[in-house]
Amino acid sequence: MASVPAVLNSEWTKIRTVSSTTWTLISALLVTVAMGAALSALFKSQFDDLSDTERATFDPTFVSFPGMILGQLAMVVFGVLVVGTEYSSGMIRTSLAAVPRRGTLLFSKIAVAGVLALVVGLITSFLAFLLGQALLGDHGTDLGAENVLRAVVGGGLYMGLIAVFSMGVAAMLRSSMLSLGILMPFFFLVSQILASVPGAKTVARYFPDQAGSKIMQVLPDAMGTDEAPYGPWGGLGIMVLWVVAALVGGYLVLRKRDA
Structure with a gap:
């Protein structure tokens, strides 16, 4: 039986x-940083045109x-491919033959990929912040300001958790195409649209992306957004619950179903 270090x-x-x-x-990093830089430069050039509310809540x-919206989609693809590729290629049978303990196989895979996603997420978050602040000039801030370091580190945690959540979903669905077909529209369209609908935003704010993204705000009502009934760490906690549920579901499916 393979040892845990060997499986890792x-x-x-x-x-x-x-x-x-x-x-x-690499795409997650480049897209997030590039879009953040572009929006930061745009805000600097049009800062005087912002409304009074936007200036008062300028974060x-x-x-x-803002590049996290697209960067998270790359993290979704990464998480799904890490798990789903073994099913689509048939390698899952070989992996299970080498590692009969299914929990060890799944959680070793998630641990390695999750740590990698977290490291890339933190690098991405700090690069996006530092470049964005440089482009904002006098309107920018620094890591020493109140709650800024928390928000920047939180951006890296958010990207890592998105990837791990996607791994759990892919383990449940056992298909890359099906997982991407559900997760990509959910994060890019459904969640964003429902968050803008008055009657649905009460529910949408508890979606993993909507709740988790609050960790990246220094001001709770940044840029005129609605305040949530939870704080930044509370929002991240809600996201963690979604991740845990996805991982438990993925483990139960792997444990009870044949490869």
Whole structure:
């Protein structure tokens, strides 16, 4: 029976030798940083045109992170590919033959990929913040300001959790195409649309992305957004509950169903 260190090393080898997973992480970084830089430069040039409410709630830290909307989609793809590729290629049978303890296989895979996603997420978050603040100039802030470091670190945690949540969903659905077909529209369309509908936003604010993104705001009503009935850490806690539920579901499916 394979030891946990051996399984972890095997999963690391799988991830780093597949070009698609590498490029999705690179895409997450580049898209997030580039979009954040573009929006920061735009806000600087049009700051005088902002409404009184937007100026009063101007959050230079949050302005650096609009690229997370697209960056998180790359993290979704990464998480789904890490798990789903084994099912689509049939390698899951070989993996289970080598590692009969299914929980060890799944959680070793998630641990390695999750740590990698977290590291990339933190690098992405700090780069987006530092470049964004440089472009905002006099309207920017720094890591020493109140709650700014929390928001920047929270951005990295958010991206890592999105990837882990996607891994759990892919483990439940056992299909990359089906997982992407559900998660991509959910995060990019459904969640964003419902969050803008007065009657549905009460429910939408408890979605994993809506709740988790609050950790990136220094001001609770940044840029005129609605205040949530929970704080930044409370929002991240809600997101963690979604992640735990997805992982438990993925484990139960893997444990009870044949490969």
